[in-house]
Every structure is written in structure tokens, then in C-alpha cells.
Amino acid sequence: MEHADVLVVGGGPAGAACAAAVRRARPDADVLVLDRAAFPRDKVCGDGIAPEALDVLAVLGIDVAALTDGFPAVPRLRLQGPRGTTVERETARPSVVVPRAVLDGRLLDQVLAGGARFRQHTVRSVAVSPTHVEVDGRFRAPVLVGADGAESVVRRALGVPPNRPDQLAVAIRGYAPVLPGTDGVQVVTTTQQRWPAYAWSFPLGDGRANVGYGELVSGGVTRAELVAGLHRMLPGVQPTGLRAHRLPLSTGRPRQPGGRVLLAGDAQSLINPLTGEGIFYAVLSGALAGAASAAGARAGQVLRRALDRRLGAHLRSSGAASQLSRWPVLMDAAVRAAVAEQRVFDDVVALGLADGRLTARTLAATLRRLV
CATH class of the missing domain: 3.50.50.60 (FAD/NAD(P)-binding domain)
Known part of the structure; x- marks a missing residue:
């Protein structure tokens, strides 16, 4: 022993x-x-x-x-909402991949x-x-x-x-050449198709990017559908080394x-x-x-x-934000608010990548931009 x-x-x-x-x-x-x-x-x-x-x-x-x-360091982040609204800004502090x-x-x-x-x-x-x-x-x-x-x-x-299953995601990940216009930018994109689902492209700084696609297990997604989702949401990506993993939320x-x-x-x-x-x-x-x-x-x-x-x-x-994000219209309104205000963008980044909170400022700005 x-x-x-x-x-x-x-x-x-x-x-x-x-x-x-x-x-x-x-x-x-x-x-x-x-x-x-x-x-x-x-x-x-x-x-x-x-x-x-x-x-x-x-x-x-x-x-x-x-x-x-x-x-x-990767100083910028681009976020696309499920209905196509997109924001790209510098983050308060850069990430690294x-x-x-x-x-x-x-x-x-x-x-x-x-x-x-x-x-x-x-x-x-x-x-x-x-x-x-x-x-x-x-x-x-x-x-x-x-x-x-x-x-x-x-x-x-x-x-x-x-x-x-509704509290468990599954994602597939590989490595691919950086897509045009995304060097130095972390890209997170969502879509209404098979919602909630998202894809990402994170540049390593050596001409490659970590690329992937994920969605909830409760949707019954297969490996083939994960691969198809990756290609659908990141057109032109040519990944190698694709592997899947589960994410207990x-x-x-x-x-x-x-x-x-x-x-x-x-x-x-x-x-x-x-x-x-x-x-x-x-x-x-x-x-x-x-x-x-x-x-x-x-x-x-x-x-x-x-x-x-x-x-x-x-x-x-x-x-709470995860529950609200089930409505694509709210997600796009939040992205529009982040386009308009750097502070809202920073709130959204902190909530998704660190220990930020769902602030009254971000909620109010999101509600003002509902269409």
C-alpha cells in the first residue's frame, strides 16, 4: 500500500x-x-x-x-448569433490558445x-x-x-x-488551417438549425486553428451529424484528427x-x-x-x-442565461447589444469564458434590441 x-x-x-x-x-x-x-x-x-x-x-x-x-495572445473575439447578427471586438484581456x-x-x-x-x-x-x-x-x-x-x-x-441528456453536450474537434480573416480572432458561431448548437474556430498562431461543433445530447445527434454541422457552420474548413467528447454542463x-x-x-x-x-x-x-x-x-x-x-x-x-438563450431572438438581441456597447460585450465574454454575471446592464440592453 x-x-x-x-x-x-x-x-x-x-x-x-x-x-x-x-x-x-x-x-x-x-x-x-x-x-x-x-x-x-x-x-x-x-x-x-x-x-x-x-x-x-x-x-x-x-x-x-x-x-x-x-x-x-488572441486579442479579438467574433460572436455570431443564431439569426446571423455578428459582433467582433477586442476582449478586455486577450486569451491564448x-x-x-x-x-x-x-x-x-x-x-x-x-x-x-x-x-x-x-x-x-x-x-x-x-x-x-x-x-x-x-x-x-x-x-x-x-x-x-x-x-x-x-x-x-x-x-x-x-x-x-439535456444537461450534457457532445462536440467534435479537429485542427485545420486558419480560415481567411480569422487569424488572431476566436470565432464562436451559432445557428437556428438543430438549435441550440454552436461551432468554433480558435487560432493557435502557427497557421492552424482548433475547430469544432457541438450540441446537446438530448437532440440525438450522431457523429456524422456533428461532422456535417461543423462543415455547415464553418464553410471551407478542412479539419484533421477529428475526435468527439462529452461535456457535462x-x-x-x-x-x-x-x-x-x-x-x-x-x-x-x-x-x-x-x-x-x-x-x-x-x-x-x-x-x-x-x-x-x-x-x-x-x-x-x-x-x-x-x-x-x-x-x-x-x-x-x-x-439562467443558458435557459434564456434557448430563444434565438434573445440571443441575437444580446449580440446586437454587444455591437452597440463595449461594456455589454465585455459582460457577455466574462459570462461565457470566466466568472461573470448576468448584469442588469446587459439584460436591459438586450431587451431594448428585441425585434
Whole structure:
């Protein structure tokens, strides 16, 4: 039996941020990260990183310049509503697009250099006792953090059910040459066809873009329809390496269980229901889980309160906005409002990519532009 102070299942951004947070708070803590993959490894994702996610990592002592080296800032965002209204502006702070095959390996390397340990291991069972948690009869710790993604083994071991189909999206992603006029611009486009559905094109700065298309699982979409949707919404795109993945949306987020087992990132259904963004949520929830781990048997309760304080108002706003966005006319009105006012545009970006709220200013501006 191998012992640690904190076991982290999953070496992606949520797990790495968790390990970094534990070591930041308790430099003598023994943190063991388990993942079935060897790093670096690819992860199906849009690859866009909001500046707020980098802020969280910087506080944890991560060298964000090294993390994003070779991938230039992306200063603009273009948003197209389902009825064709389009806005393109500079964002308040630029994002960066780094392939997960690069990002996750660089991040985990920094965390391991900071003193955390790593084992390549496929987790199959989790057993919780009054004093500790065991994984597969091989690893033991007072606290375990499940940061093992949308198909979380830890979540299933806790008996937490998966998201309902209407709270679960599926998307397909590949890489393609940057489309004309989109270098330096993150593009998010929506359509009334198979609504709600969206496509994206995020430039990497090397002539390529991460491109993809997604919609709700409840619509019964097939892989062929995902590919067709991508080509329909991004005409002329020629992607390679297409892979699909599921996105458990925050509208189906479960209550964090009390006790010694914590959930972070996708395992906690922390995916923005408006944009599918998850890296900011992942690193923030991972950091909060790392801090909560010091509470031992009360770690779950501590994390639950911390998540509510830090993200509760935002998650309620994004959930409400997700419901309102089911009416395409409202979505286009919001885009028209963003065309007219930079502050509204900034509100919309913060709500979709970070921890912004559905402000009275944006609601009023949207209602004024209903047609």
C-alpha cells in the first residue's frame, strides 16, 4: 500500500491545479497524482484559455509565460448569433490558445517539479473509510480528489449519477488551417438549425486553428451529424484528427458530497453551458479542492462552501442565461447589444469564458434590441 497526504485522480488542469494548491499551502505535504495516461497526452478540447484561468495558475506559483510559450495572445473575439447578427471586438484581456497535448504536459511538469509525485495508473475502485480513502487496494490517503474528467470513475464510485441528456453536450474537434480573416480572432458561431448548437474556430498562431461543433445530447445527434454541422457552420474548413467528447454542463452540477472525497473540473460538471468552456472552472475548482483537502473528514463540506462563495452567483447567472438563450431572438438581441456597447460585450465574454454575471446592464440592453 502506497501512502500519501492527498491523492489526486487525473493529471489534467484540475488535478494539476489541485496538487499545486496543496503544495502551495503545505510545502511538506505528500501529493500523489494518478492518471491512466502518460504525459504529454492529447485531450479533446477547444484549447482556448481565458486570462482568468492563467490568473488562478499564477497565484499557485505556475510560470504562465512558460506554460503558453510559443502561442501568441488572441486579442479579438467574433460572436455570431443564431439569426446571423455578428459582433467582433477586442476582449478586455486577450486569451491564448494552447493545444492540450502541450498545455497539460507543461502544467503537470511544473507541478511535479514543485514536489508532487505521479504514477501512471488506471483507477478502477474507490473505497472510503472513516479515516482514509483507498484506491484499488494500492493507494491510501486521508483525502482523495477526483479530477478525472467527464467519465469520472471517482464520481461513479460516490454514487453520483451522470448528467441528464439535456444537461450534457457532445462536440467534435479537429485542427485545420486558419480560415481567411480569422487569424488572431476566436470565432464562436451559432445557428437556428438543430438549435441550440454552436461551432468554433480558435487560432493557435502557427497557421492552424482548433475547430469544432457541438450540441446537446438530448437532440440525438450522431457523429456524422456533428461532422456535417461543423462543415455547415464553418464553410471551407478542412479539419484533421477529428475526435468527439462529452461535456457535462454546469446546469447539471451535483452537490459536492461531504467527507473525504472531492470532485473538481469536468468530474463536478463544471462546463459553461453557454460556451462549453471548462479550463477556467477546472483550475479554479482544482485550486479550491487543494485548499479544502487540509480539512480531512470535513473536506467535502469545506469545498462545497468555497465553490458557492467563489462561483455560486456566476453559475446561477450562466444557468439562467443558458435557459434564456434557448430563444434565438434573445440571443441575437444580446449580440446586437454587444455591437452597440463595449461594456455589454465585455459582460457577455466574462459570462461565457470566466466568472461573470448576468448584469442588469446587459439584460436591459438586450431587451431594448428585441425585434
